[in-house]
Amino acid sequence: MKERISSPVRRVDAYEKAGGYARYIADIPFDHLLYGKLVRTSIQRGRITGIALPDLPEGYRFISEGDIPPGGVNQINMITSDWPVFTTGEVRFCGQTIGLLVGPDRQVLHELHKAVAVTYDIEEGSSTIEEGLACRGGAFVGEDNIYVEHRLKKGDPDAAFSQADRIIEDVIETGFQEHVYMEPQGITVEYSNGQLVFHASCQCPFYIRKAVAPSVAMNLEDIIVHQVTTGGAFGGKEHFPDIIASALAVAAVAIQQPIQVVFERREDISYTPKRHPSQIIFRTALDRNNRIIAMDVDARINAGAYQSCSAVVLQRTMFSANSVYDLPNVSIRGRAVATNTVPSDAFRGFGAPQGIFAAEMHMSHVARLVGEEESEFKRRCFLKQGGRTVTNGTIHEQVLLEQMWQDISLESGYYEKLKSNPSGSFRGIGVSYYLHGGGFTGNGEQALIDSHVRLKGMKDGRVELLLSTVEMGQGLATTYRKIVASALGIDISRTIFLDPSTNRVPDSGPTVASRSIMVVGRLLQRAALQLKTCWDGTREETVEIGYEHPPWVEWNQETLQGDAYPAYSWGICVTEVEVDRASFEVETKGVWTIHEVGRAIDEQIVHGQVNGGVIQALGYASLEKLELKEGRFYQNTLADYMIPTSLDFPPVYSKLVENPYEYGPFGAKGLGELVFDGAAASFAAAVQHAIGRPVGRIPVTPEYIMELMSDE
Amino acid sequence: MNEIHCRINGTDYTFSFPGERRLLDVLREDLQLTAAKEGCGEGECGACSVLKDRRVVNSCMIPVAAVEGCEIMTLEGFRQTPEGRCIVEAFSDSGAVQCGFCTPGMVMAAASLLFENPDPSEVQIRTALSGNLCRCTGYDMIVQGVRLAAERGRGLW
Numbered sequence: 001m002k003e004r005i006s007s008p009v010r011r012v013d014a015y016e017k018a019g020g021y022a023r024y025i026a027d028i029p030f031d032h033l034l035y036g037k038l039v040r041t042s043i044q045r046g047r048i049t050g051i052a053l054p055d056l057p058e059g060y061r062f063i064s065e066g067d068i069p070p071g072g073v074n075q076i077n078m079i080t081s082d083w084p085v086f087t088t089g090e091v092r093f094c095g096q097t098i099g100l101l102v103g104p105d106r107q108v109l110h111e112l113h114k115a116v117a118v119t120y121d122i123e124e125g126s127s128t129i130e131e132g133l134a135c136r137g138g139a140f141v142g143e144d145n146i147y148v149e150h151r152l153k154k155g156d157p158d159a160a161f162s163q164a165d166r167i168i169e170d171v172i173e174t175g176f177q178e179h180v181y182m183e184p185q186g187i188t189v190e191y192s193n194g195q196l197v198f199h200a201s202c203q204c205p206f207y208i209r210k211a212v213a214p215s216v217a218m219n220l221e222d223i224i225v226h227q228v229t230t231g232g233a234f235g236g237k238e239h240f241p242d243i244i245a246s247a248l249a250v251a252a253v254a255i256q257q258p259i260q261v262v263f264e265r266r267e268d269i270s271y272t273p274k275r276h277p278s279q280i281i282f283r284t285a286l287d288r289n290n291r292i293i294a295m296d297v298d299a300r301i302n303a304g305a306y307q308s309c310s311a312v313v314l315q316r317t318m319f320s321a322n323s324v325y326d327l328p329n330v331s332i333r334g335r336a337v338a339t340n341t342v343p344s345d346a347f348r349g350f351g352a353p354q355g356i357f358a359a360e361m362h363m364s365h366v367a368r369l370v371g372e373e374e375s376e377f378k379r380r381c382f383l384k385q386g387g388r389t390v391t392n393g394t395i396h397e398q399v400l401l402e403q404m405w406q407d408i409s410l411e412s413g414y415y416e417k418l419k420s421n422p423s424g425s426f427r428g429i430g431v432s433y434y435l436h437g438g439g440f441t442g443n444g445e446q447a448l449i450d451s452h453v454r455l456k457g458m459k460d461g462r463v464e465l466l467l468s469t470v471e472m473g474q475g476l477a478t479t480y481r482k483i484v485a486s487a488l489g490i491d492i493s494r495t496i497f498l499d500p501s502t503n504r505v506p507d508s509g510p511t512v513a514s515r516s517i518m519v520v521g522r523l524l525q526r527a528a529l530q531l532k533t534c535w536d537g538t539r540e541e542t543v544e545i546g547y548e549h550p551p552w553v554e555w556n557q558e559t560l561q562g563d564a565y566p567a568y569s570w571g572i573c574v575t576e577v578e579v580d581r582a583s584f585e586v587e588t589k590g591v592w593t594i595h596e597v598g599r600a601i602d603e604q605i606v607h608g609q610v611n612g613g614v615i616q617a618l619g620y621a622s623l624e625k626l627e628l629k630e631g632r633f634y635q636n637t638l639a640d641y642m643i644p645t646s647l648d649f650p651p652v653y654s655k656l657v658e659n660p661y662e663y664g665p666f667g668a669k670g671l672g673e674l675v676f677d678g679a680a681a682s683f684a685a686a687v688q689h690a691i692g693r694p695v696g697r698i699p700v701t702p703e704y705i706m707e708l709m710s711d712e
Numbered sequence: 713m714n715e716i717h718c719r720i721n722g723t724d725y726t727f728s729f730p731g732e733r734r735l736l737d738v739l740r741e742d743l744q745l746t747a748a749k750e751g752c753g754e755g756e757c758g759a760c761s762v763l764k765d766r767r768v769v770n771s772c773m774i775p776v777a778a779v780e781g782c783e784i785m786t787l788e789g790f791r792q793t794p795e796g797r798c799i800v801e802a803f804s805d806s807g808a809v810q811c812g813f814c815t816p817g818m819v820m821a822a823a824s825l826l827f828e829n830p831d832p833s834e835v836q837i838r839t840a841l842s843g844n845l846c847r848c849t850g851y852d853m854i855v856q857g858v859r860l861a862a863e864r865g866r867g868l869w
Binding site: 008011018020022024027184232234473605607612614616639643644645652 | 740744746747748749750751752753754756757759786787788791799800801803804805807808809810811812813814815816819837838839841842843844845846847848849850851852853854855
C-alpha cells in the first residue's frame with residue numbers, strides 16, 4: 001500500500017540541531033570580523049539637538065546619516081518608506097536608530113556606547129490607542145494620526161439597527177506581545193568587489209535586498225542575502241531585519257570589513273516590534289428572539305511610530321472581526337493608529353488573533369446577556385459552504401465545524417463540565433471557534449508576489465529545491481522535500497533543500513501569511529509533476545513554475561470586496577481552568593483542540609505547530625504583559641516578561657480532520673497561524689465562566705481578575 | 713592572576729585570563745564550542761546550559777573561576793557518548809526539535825535529569841526542563857523526547 005503523505009518522517013534538520021551541529025549567525029566565524037552596536041534614541045518624542053561622541057580609539061567608527069553614500073537615501077524600502085535608516089531630527093519613538101558604533105572588541109563597544117551623549121528637545125508623545133486618536137502632543141501622521149482607515153459593509157446594517165429590539169455594546173482589548181524567538185535578531189554583512197553580502201537570521205531574504213538597496217544606491221543584483229539557520233521568527237524576522245540590515249549596509253560600504261550585529265535579549269525585547277495592541281468596539285442588534293440581526297464593529301490597532309505592515313495587519317483584523325460567523329448585516333470600520341511606540345509589526349496571525357479574540361469574547365458576552373449557552377448561541381451563526389464573509393466573498397469549501405464540535409465537545413467533556421461547574425464556581429470551561437485565511441489577502445499572490453520555484457534534477461538522480469521561503473523552525477525543509485519526493489515518487493533522501501541565497505534561488509515570496517505550504521508547496525508539487533515528465537534521473541533538467549491564481553477567486557483591492565482568501569483553515573479550542581479563590585491565580589486543567597487544515601503534509605510537524613501555537617497563545621492570554629511608561633517598556637528581560645515554561649500548561653490534546661483543498665499540495669491548506677488564533681479566547685471564556693463575570697481583555701492576570709471580582 | 717584548571721569534554725585546560733569571564737564566552741569564543749547558545753545572558757532561558765560535574769548549569773551565569781577543578785561537558789562532548797547519542801536520537805524521533813536554538817540546552821537539561829533519575833515521571837521531566845525556555849514546541853514533544861530517551865536508554869543512565 002502506498003504510504004500516506006501525512007505519515008510522519010523524522011525532520012530533516014532534527015539531528016543536526018539536537019546534536020548542536022547547526023550553526024546560527026552568532027556561531028559562524030568570519031575573518032577580521034567587526035561588531036556593531038546600534039545607538040538609539042532614548043526619548044519617546046521630540047528632536048535631536050546634539051550628539052556628543054566619546055573619543056573613538058583607532059579601529060572604531062560611528063556610522064550615521066553622513067555616511068550614506070552618494071545617491072543613497074536615508075530611507076528603508078519596506079511596504080512604505082517612512083522609516084529612516086538613521087534618525088537625524090525628528091524622534092518618533094524610544095529606540096530609533098541614530099547610528100551604528102563599529103569596532104573589533106565588544107566590551108570596548110559597550111563602554112563607548114554608554115559614553116555617547118545625545119541631547120533632545122523633548123515633546124509630549126502618545127502611547128495608547130486613545131492617546132494616538134486624541135493626537136496627544138499633536139498629530140505626527142497626517143492630521144489625525146491615522147495611517148489607514150477602511151470600512152466594510154455587508155447587508156443593510158442601518159436598516160437592521162433601526163429595527164433592533166435590543167442593542168448590546170462591548171469593548172474588547174488586547175495588549176502587546178513580544179515574539180521571544182529564542183535566537184535574538186542577528187545579521188553579518190560583508191562587502192567586497194562592489195557586492196554586499198548579508199548572512200541573516202530572517203524570514204524573507206528578498207525583502208532585505210529590496211529594503212537596503214536605496215540607502216546604498218546599489219543594484220539589487222549586487223546585494224546578496226543568505227538566510228542562515230534561523231532560531232525562531234514568528235513574524236518578528238519578517239520586516240525588522242530590514243532595519244538592522246540598512247544600517248549595516250551603510251556601515252559595510254564605508255568600512256569595507258565584515259560587521260556583525262547580534263542583539264542582546266534586553267535590546268531585543270525593548271526595541272523590536274511587537275504584536276499590535278487592539279481595541280475593538282462592538283454594537284450588536286438583536287431581534288425579540290435574541291437573534292443577531294446586525295453588528296457594528298469599530299476596530300483600532302496600535303500601529304506605533306512607523307507604518308511598516310500595519311495597513312495589511314489592519315485588513316486581517318477587520319476580515320477576522322466576525323470570526324466564523326455569518327451575520328446578516330455588518331459594518332466594520334478599521335483604523336491603524338499612529339502612536340509614539342516601537343512600530344508594531346507582523347506576529348503569527350497578523351491581526352487575525354485580535355479580531356478573533358474580540359469576536360469570540362463579544363459573542364460569548366451576548367450569549368450570557370441573553371441567557372443562552374455560549375456554544376449553542378455561537379453555533380447557530382456558523383459560516384457554511386456558500387455562506388458570505390464580511391467582504392461579501394463566498395465560502396467555497398465545505399465547512400466541518402459542526403462535525404468537529406461534536407468530536408471535541410465529547411473528547412473534552414464540555415457539556416458535563418459545564419453542568420458540574422456552574423458559572424461562578426471558580427472552575428470553568430470555555431470554547432473558541434476560529435478560522436484563518438491562507439495566503440496573501442485577495443489577489444496579493446498574483447499582484448504583489450508572483451512567486452516562482454525551480455527544481456533542478458541532477459545526473460546522480462537527486463533533485464534540488466530552489467526557492468526563497470525559509471526553514472525557521474516550522475519544518476518547511478522537511479515538508480517541502482516530502483512534497484517533491486512524493487510527487488516525483490522518489491525517496492526523500494534524494495531531495496536537497498539548502499537555506500536560500502538570493503543569488504541562487506528564484507523569489508518564491510516571503511515566509512509569511514500561512515502561504516508557505518498552501519501556495520508555495522503547491523508550486524513545488526506542480527514543478528515536480530512537470531519534472532517527472534521530462535527527467536529520468538540520469539541527466540540534468542530544470543523546471544521553473546510560476547503562480548497560478550485559482551480562477552474562482554474574485555477580489556477588488558480598492559474596495560476590499562470579494563474573496564479575501566481562496567481557502568480557510570478551521571479550528572476549535574476548549575480550555576478548562578480553575579481559579580484560586582484567594583490569589584486569583586489560574587491553573588489550566590486541560591486544553592483540547594481540533595483543526596482542519598486540508599491535509600497534513602506531516603502529522604508530527606502539524607501537531608508540533610498546534611502545540612507550539614496554542615501554548616504561545618495561552619501565554620498571550622495569561623502571562624505576557626508589556627506596559628509602557630513614556631514610550632519605554634517596563635518589562636525588558638525574560639525575568640519580567642514571562643513566556644510559558646514546561647510547567648505552566650498541561651499537555652495539549654490535538655486532533656486533525658481532513659478536508660483536502662484542490663489548490664493546495666496534496667490538499668494542504670494554511671496551518672502555522674491558525675493554531676495561534678483561538679486559544680486566547682477559549683482561555684478567557686473559561687476564566688469568565690469560572691468567575692461568573694465577563695472578561696474583556698487579555699492578558700487575564702490575577703490582578704485583572706481581582707479587579708473584575710471587586711466590581712459589584 | 714591565578715590559573716584556572718578544569719576539564720572540558722575530557723580534555724584538561726589551564727586558563728590564565730581573568731576569572732570573571734563567563735564560562736559561555738570561553739566555550740564559544742576561545743574553544744569554538746558553539747552548541748551552547750546565548751539566548752538571554754541572564755540565566756533565564758537555559759539556551760547556554762552545559763553540565764558541570766554532571767549537573768546542568770547556565771554557562772552565562774558562571775564565571776570561569778567557579779569551574780576550578782570541575783568537569784565541564786558541552787553538547788560537543790556529550791553527543792560522542794552513548795548517553796548523548798541516545799538523547800539526540802530520541803529528540804530527533806519525537807518531534808522535540810523545531811527552530812533548534814533551545815535544543816542543545818534542552819538536551820543537557822535532559823541529561824542532568826536522567827543521570828539523577830533514570831525513570832522520571834512526566835511531572836519530574838517538566839520540572840527538570842522548566843529552566844529551559846522553548847518558544848516553538850509548546851514542550852509536549854520535548855517531554856516525550858525525554859521519556860523516549862529514558863525508555864530506550866534503560867541501563868545507560
